[in-house]
Amino acid sequence: MDYLSTTCAELYKALEKKEELPKKVFLQGWVKTNRDSGSIGFVEFNDGSHFKNVQLVYNKECVNYDLLSSLRTGAAISIKGDLKLTPENRQPFEIDVKECVLDGDVDDDYPLQKKRHSFEFLREIAHIRPRANTFQAVFRVRNVLTMAVHNFFQEHGFIYVHTPLITTNDGEGAGNVFDVVTHDTKDPNSFYGRKVNLTVTGQLHVEPFALSFRNVYTFGPAFRAEHSNTVRHASEFWMIEPEMAFTDLNGNMDIIEECVKYCIKEVIAKCPCEMEFFNSMIDKTLLERLNHVVNSKFERMKYEKGIEILQKAVQNGHVFENNNIEFGMDLQSEHERYLTEEVVKGPLFLTDYPKEIKAFYMRLNDDGKTVAACDLLVPAVGELVGGSQREERYDLLKAKMEELGNAKELDWYLDTRRFGGCKHSGFGIGFDRLLMYVTGMNNIRDVQPYPRTSNSIKY
Amino acid sequence: MDYLSTTCAELYKALEKKEELPKKVFLQGWVKTNRDSGSIGFVEFNDGSHFKNVQLVYNKECVNYDLLSSLRTGAAISIKGDLKLTPENRQPFEIDVKECVLDGDVDDDYPLQKKRHSFEFLREIAHIRPRANTFQAVFRVRNVLTMAVHNFFQEHGFIYVHTPLITTNDGEGAGNVFDVVTHDTKDPNSFYGRKVNLTVTGQLHVEPFALSFRNVYTFGPAFRAEHSNTVRHASEFWMIEPEMAFTDLNGNMDIIEECVKYCIKEVIAKCPCEMEFFNSMIDKTLLERLNHVVNSKFERMKYEKGIEILQKAVQNGHVFENNNIEFGMDLQSEHERYLTEEVVKGPLFLTDYPKEIKAFYMRLNDDGKTVAACDLLVPAVGELVGGSQREERYDLLKAKMEELGNAKELDWYLDTRRFGGCKHSGFGIGFDRLLMYVTGMNNIRDVQPYPRTSNSIKY
Numbered sequence: 001m002d003y004l005s006t007t008c009a010e011l012y013k014a015l016e017k018k019e020e021l022p023k024k025v026f027l028q029g030w031v032k033t034n035r036d037s038g039s040i041g042f043v044e045f046n047d048g049s050h051f052k053n054v055q056l057v058y059n060k061e062c063v064n065y066d067l068l069s070s071l072r073t074g075a076a077i078s079i080k081g082d083l084k085l086t087p088e089n090r091q092p093f094e095i096d097v098k099e100c101v102l103d104g105d106v107d108d109d110y111p112l113q114k115k116r117h118s119f120e121f122l123r124e125i126a127h128i129r130p131r132a133n134t135f136q137a138v139f140r141v142r143n144v145l146t147m148a149v150h151n152f153f154q155e156h157g158f159i160y161v162h163t164p165l166i167t168t169n170d171g172e173g174a175g176n177v178f179d180v181v182t183h184d185t186k187d188p189n190s191f192y193g194r195k196v197n198l199t200v201t202g203q204l205h206v207e208p209f210a211l212s213f214r215n216v217y218t219f220g221p222a223f224r225a226e227h228s229n230t231v232r233h234a235s236e237f238w239m240i241e242p243e244m245a246f247t248d249l250n251g252n253m254d255i256i257e258e259c260v261k262y263c264i265k266e267v268i269a270k271c272p273c274e275m276e277f278f279n280s281m282i283d284k285t286l287l288e289r290l291n292h293v294v295n296s297k298f299e300r301m302k303y304e305k306g307i308e309i310l311q312k313a314v315q316n317g318h319v320f321e322n323n324n325i326e327f328g329m330d331l332q333s334e335h336e337r338y339l340t341e342e343v344v345k346g347p348l349f350l351t352d353y354p355k356e357i358k359a360f361y362m363r364l365n366d367d368g369k370t371v372a373a374c375d376l377l378v379p380a381v382g383e384l385v386g387g388s389q390r391e392e393r394y395d396l397l398k399a400k401m402e403e404l405g406n407a408k409e410l411d412w413y414l415d416t417r418r419f420g421g422c423k424h425s426g427f428g429i430g431f432d433r434l435l436m437y438v439t440g441m442n443n444i445r446d447v448q449p450y451p452r453t454s455n456s457i458k459y
Numbered sequence: 460m461d462y463l464s465t466t467c468a469e470l471y472k473a474l475e476k477k478e479e480l481p482k483k484v485f486l487q488g489w490v491k492t493n494r495d496s497g498s499i500g501f502v503e504f505n506d507g508s509h510f511k512n513v514q515l516v517y518n519k520e521c522v523n524y525d526l527l528s529s530l531r532t533g534a535a536i537s538i539k540g541d542l543k544l545t546p547e548n549r550q551p552f553e554i555d556v557k558e559c560v561l562d563g564d565v566d567d568d569y570p571l572q573k574k575r576h577s578f579e580f581l582r583e584i585a586h587i588r589p590r591a592n593t594f595q596a597v598f599r600v601r602n603v604l605t606m607a608v609h610n611f612f613q614e615h616g617f618i619y620v621h622t623p624l625i626t627t628n629d630g631e632g633a634g635n636v637f638d639v640v641t642h643d644t645k646d647p648n649s650f651y652g653r654k655v656n657l658t659v660t661g662q663l664h665v666e667p668f669a670l671s672f673r674n675v676y677t678f679g680p681a682f683r684a685e686h687s688n689t690v691r692h693a694s695e696f697w698m699i700e701p702e703m704a705f706t707d708l709n710g711n712m713d714i715i716e717e718c719v720k721y722c723i724k725e726v727i728a729k730c731p732c733e734m735e736f737f738n739s740m741i742d743k744t745l746l747e748r749l750n751h752v753v754n755s756k757f758e759r760m761k762y763e764k765g766i767e768i769l770q771k772a773v774q775n776g777h778v779f780e781n782n783n784i785e786f787g788m789d790l791q792s793e794h795e796r797y798l799t800e801e802v803v804k805g806p807l808f809l810t811d812y813p814k815e816i817k818a819f820y821m822r823l824n825d826d827g828k829t830v831a832a833c834d835l836l837v838p839a840v841g842e843l844v845g846g847s848q849r850e851e852r853y854d855l856l857k858a859k860m861e862e863l864g865n866a867k868e869l870d871w872y873l874d875t876r877r878f879g880g881c882k883h884s885g886f887g888i889g890f891d892r893l894l895m896y897v898t899g900m901n902n903i904r905d906v907q908p909y910p911r912t913s914n915s916i917k918y
Contacts (some may be wrong), residue, residue: 007673028705028880029673048704078705103705103849103881110878118581127871128878130671139672141765143618150609157468159602164909165624166637166679166695168916178625180637183656191684191694192916197642205909209536213507214466214488214587221624221680225641225650231503235650236625245507246487246562247539261907269576304914340740392563396804401583419491419569419587422535422562428534450623450664456720457627457651459664459871 003080009049015092021083025095027054027080028103029133033114038068043071045079045095051273053137055094056081064100075116076104122386126450126459134281138447141267143441148266149219149240151432154257156243158215163202165221166301168194169409171201172359176225176233179366184355198223201360202241203426207390208416210424217242219431227454231443234432236452243426248453249363249372249389252425253349256376257298257387259429260347262288267438271348274281274439283440290378290438296346303353303370306339313338336375337383348377360400362388374427381437387427394418462539468508470542486513486552487537487562489590492573495528498532498786502530504554504561510595510732514553515540523559524568528843533590534574537564549723554700585909585918592835593740594732597906600726600898608678608699608890611718615837617674617701622661624680627653628868630660631818635684657682660886663699663820666833666849667875669686669702669883674703674884677751693891694913704886708822708831708848708852711884712808715844716757718888721751742899748839749897762812762829765790765798772797789816795834795841807836819859821847840896846886853877 003026012451014021020398029047036042043056058068071077081095102203113131122129128134153160170177177197182190189195199205202218210218244255268275269288279286320334331350340342340348352370355362362371372389391397394417401407407414433445445451450459462485473480488506500517515538517527520685530536540554551711572593578730581588588594612619629636636656641649648654658664661677677877688762703714727749729735736746769784779793790809799807811829814821821830831848850856853876866873894906904910909918 009615028881048618049674075703076879104876106879107877112878127667127875128690136671137618138620139668142621143548146619146621147609147613150606153728154606157466159507159599160605161598161908162601162605162680162697164695164907164911164918166682166911166916167918170916177642178639178650180657182638190639193914194916196916197767198639200776208586209589209598209908212489212595215508223625227650237625238621245535349638353688357584364870412584416586417563417568418534419571420533420563420565422487435853441554448623449620449668452623452625452651454650455652457625457653457655459623459626459630 001063001239007049008047008052008054009294011050011054011093012050015280019061021085021093023082023083025082025083026078027095029076031073031075031077033073033229034071036067043068043070043097045077046136051140051204051271051277054089054099055091056095057101058097058440061098062097064097065104067098068097069102071102072106072110074110074112075102077101078103095253100172103414119443123445123451124458125310133277134446137271137442138407138439139437139449140421141161141271141274141332141446142435144270145263145435145438146219147268148263149259150243152262153215153242156255158217158247159209159213160217161202161206161209161218162220163205163218163241164197164355165199165223166192166196167205168192168196169197169204169406171199174202178223185289198278200224201241202239203428204410204413206241206243207413207424207426210426211416211419211421214245215242216244217411229454231435232433234444234448234451234453236450237433239432239442240429240431240434241426243424245422245424247388247389248423248426248427249351250426251376252376252387252389253298253300253351253376255348256374256387256427257347260385260434263292263434264438268294278401278440283381283441285431293347293378298347298349299342299344300349300351300374301339303350306350308337309343310335310338312391328354336377337379340377340382341379346379348379349374349457358388358408360404361390363391363393364396372425379439381433384434384437385427385429387425389423389425392421392423394421466508467504467506467511467513467827470552471509471511480544480552482542483539483540484538485539486554488535490534490536491529492532493527493530500528502527502556503596504536507595510730510736511874512550514550516553516829517554517556521559523556527556527559528563530559530561531569533565533569533571533881533899536560537562539802543865545635553607565636568774578902582904582910589908592736593905596730596736597894597898597900597910600730600733600737601894601906603729604722604726604897605896607722607729608718610725611721612674612676612701613793614715615674617779618672620665620667620668620675620677621666622658622677622680622700624658625651625655625675626664627651627655628660629656630658630661630663635659637682637684642779659683660887661698662887663700663853663872664867665700666872666883666885667757669704669885670875670880673704674701675703688913690719691807691892691895693903693907693910693912696892696903696907697890699888699890699893700885702883704881704883705846706884707763707882708810708833708884710844711846711848711886712810712833712835714755715808715833715846715886716806719835719844719893722893723753723897738900741901744839745899752806757806757808757835758803758868759808759833760803762809762861765794765809767796768802769794774803787813787815792841792842796838799841800838801835805838808833808835817847819863819865820849820856822850822852823855831884833891837896840892841898843893844886844888846884848882848884851876851880853880
């Protein structure tokens with residue numbers, strides 16, 4: 001009888017579906033731990049296809065006993081063995097090893113030993129940490145969350161657009177851009193004949209596609225050269241930026257709410273082991289918090305009302321680090337969290353912000369002082385999504401852009417308002433922050449494969 | 460009776476499924492053409508959700524007759540109307556307009572008039588061309604092809620990894636990199652404390668993930684600062700780079716073949732209107748060529764054998780631009796196309812290239828002079844995919860890298876060979892070239908939303 005080449009994932013999936021498991025299996029993967037009690041030994045084995053390990057058992061009768069007994073954490077092996085159901089044990093089945101081949105040994109200085117390592121230490125070995133439990137879970141959820149995003153928009157008929165990363169414009173005009181130069185000349189104008197930088201947003205590039213395909217989205221890298229050394233800032237990160245023609249601010253919020261709930265539900269449904277791990281090892285309130293979001297109707301409140309509530313809270317003795325609450329201020333995380341955690345006790349769209357603190361492309365409201373913006377605030381984090389209805393009126397947008405000084409550089413963007421432009425809206429989700437939110441991971445450096453933050457780069 | 464808010468896509472889908480169509484519809488989109496014969500008028504209407512237009516009909520009895528009659532190409536409109544099945548006509552149904560609102564008018568200088576425009580002209584208006592038929596088709600197929608790639612790898616249990624775009628290394632060492640500097644200092648070391656550039660490949664970063672998750676892939680932007688002004692070169696493009704542990708060159712080729720066939724089949728199945736358009740307007744042999752690939756068993760031939768065949772062809776009087784065929788040469792497109800078009804008459808893997816003309820990370824064969832590389836050559840194009848088994852032997856790889864001078868910079872990459880490294884393989888597909896291949900479009904500038912080529916950037 002032949003040994004069936006299979007994977008941990010296939011075995012666990014068959015078990016879950018109550019299908020019959022193969023009797024003789026061929027597996028290839030890595031040793032997580034190995035303990036030999038003299039006559040019998042146990043290898044915790046994982047091939048990367050499933051979060052859970054598979055237990056290998058070996059004994060003196062195995063032809064490769066000496067090899068098995070000497071296997072070190074991290075070694076790559078191929079094994080043939082007999083699968084035995086062990087429903088009475090902690091693991092539902094184990095493999096009785098008959099043959100073992102050492103495909104790749106491990107040097108003595110292998111940094112990922114059995115003991116627990118700090119996240120700080122693991123960041124220094126970004127090429128090895130994907131093998132650690134936490135990062136097996138993080139990057140597996142990252143994959144599932146990525147596909148949840150794609151599937152949500154695809155199911156809703158959105159067209160995915162690859163907006164460019166090298167661009168002549170500085171999107172929102174904040175000035176924190178990386179310039180791109182050629183290696184040989186160092187001249188920023190030499191390659192394209194114009195100064196270029198890395199994009200900070202795909203929105204301006206994707207809007208013309210919304211005015212052609214109606215519902216579109218970008219999902220790709222964006223860059224900010226900010227020296228913000230916080231747990232939430234990275235200089236390179238992935239952004240989801242949908243854009244919808246014939247959609248106003250309310251329609252925009254409807255889609256944001258549906259999208260966030262869909263993504264959370266997908267991850268909970270498709271990553272049960274990983275989410276259980278995060279809930280027990282990283283944040284014990286995680287699943288409760290996420291389930292609460294999924295089952296909440298997201299509240300909607302105007303910024304002005306939010307300011308009034310915060311002012312009343314201060315009058316009633318609540319102390320913020322910044323207690324000067326006034327219309328026109330940019331809310332800090334503590335204010336946002338107060339509103340979402342203490343006031344509405346759930347997800348909250350704050351809308352209609354003062355025009356001075358929002359981007360030039362947001363639609364001016366009839367009051368002449370606020371714009372049709374919406375930020376989604378969620379408990380434990382604060383802002384998770386930012387969106388707006390875009391200014392579709394040519395004259396108003398042109399005046400605003402001339403004031404800002406980008407009307408000439410972005411003449412093509414302005415043009416879209418003269419050529420069958422219409423009401424449209426969109427939003428942006430920082431993908432890495434969304435991943436932090438659904439995993440409970442506290443530092444953006446621990447959800448990116450190779451984190452990019454200021455003063456730190458090795459890979 | 461209310462008007463049902465719907466889209467062109469929903470109507471065509473219902474028709475295809477032989478479901479009952481709504482009687483009264485509300486549609487929002489753009490005018491493609493408008494002709495008014497005096498008492499009755501016809502608008503070709505498209506909302507971007509489907510490649511096919513919907514015909515709107517209006518007459519003097521409509522309250523908005525004057526407005527409808529004056530609608531210009533490109534205008535954004537909302538209409539309410541009665542849907543009538545017209546199976547005897549060219550279009551299967553039409554909408555008898557009852558009400559119309561002009562959401563966005565069009566200025567006189569709207570560049571996309573009814574006449575046919577050259578691709579060169581359309582490249583100059585990248586923000587408007589997505590509304591042209593060809594680009595409606597191109598970017599719709601781009602979306603479907605992207606998802607085909609993701610779905611193929613997801614169905615096969617691969618984990619998607621976002622490898623970084625800003626990096627310290629120059630992947631394959633060709634030197635054609637863009638440097639990344641901060642706007643304020645212009646100092647390439649200032650932000651990260653080290654010189655950084657835009658990535659040319661995600662492979663080196665994704666290999667450690669294959670040695671953790673077994674099967675992984677990247678799919679994201681890559682950059683080359685080459686001044687190659689050809690129809691196939693762009694300085695920014697998307698790359699698909701899968702990597703598989705415990706897989707040799709033959710397993711690699713199996714997956715490449717399966718992947719290419721899957722992607723082509725998906726596009727043909729999901730974009731029938733678009734593919735029919737390409738087949739009639741762009742390349743009349745397109746569907747025949749693609750169907751031939753899908754139904755072929757891809758041949759496999761060693762480079763050495765290919766050289767012998769080419770030498771014989773020259774002896775027999777075949778004239779190449781470069782007729783100096785010898786072992787060690789880098790084959791040009793004319794040679795590749797001769798082998799795939801004239802010799803095997805179908806897709807061909809050419810394998811085992813001389814080590815001197817391939818990248819440092821490819822596995823040295825036992826002959827000591829060739830490496831375990833495979834290029835997939837296809838008729839009409841030449842090289843479509845490049846892959847290899849990676850050198851997993853530490854000492855051999857280290858010697859090679861020391862010779863090349865990147866052993867110190869890439870010490871972490873070398874490390875993966877000491878820490879449970881094993882046999883592994885991978886490949887790279889230029890996504891934009893794959894899209895050219897499946898659409899028949901001849902110029903990479905016409906398959907990218909905002910093409911990035913040397914000496915040219917506007918957006």
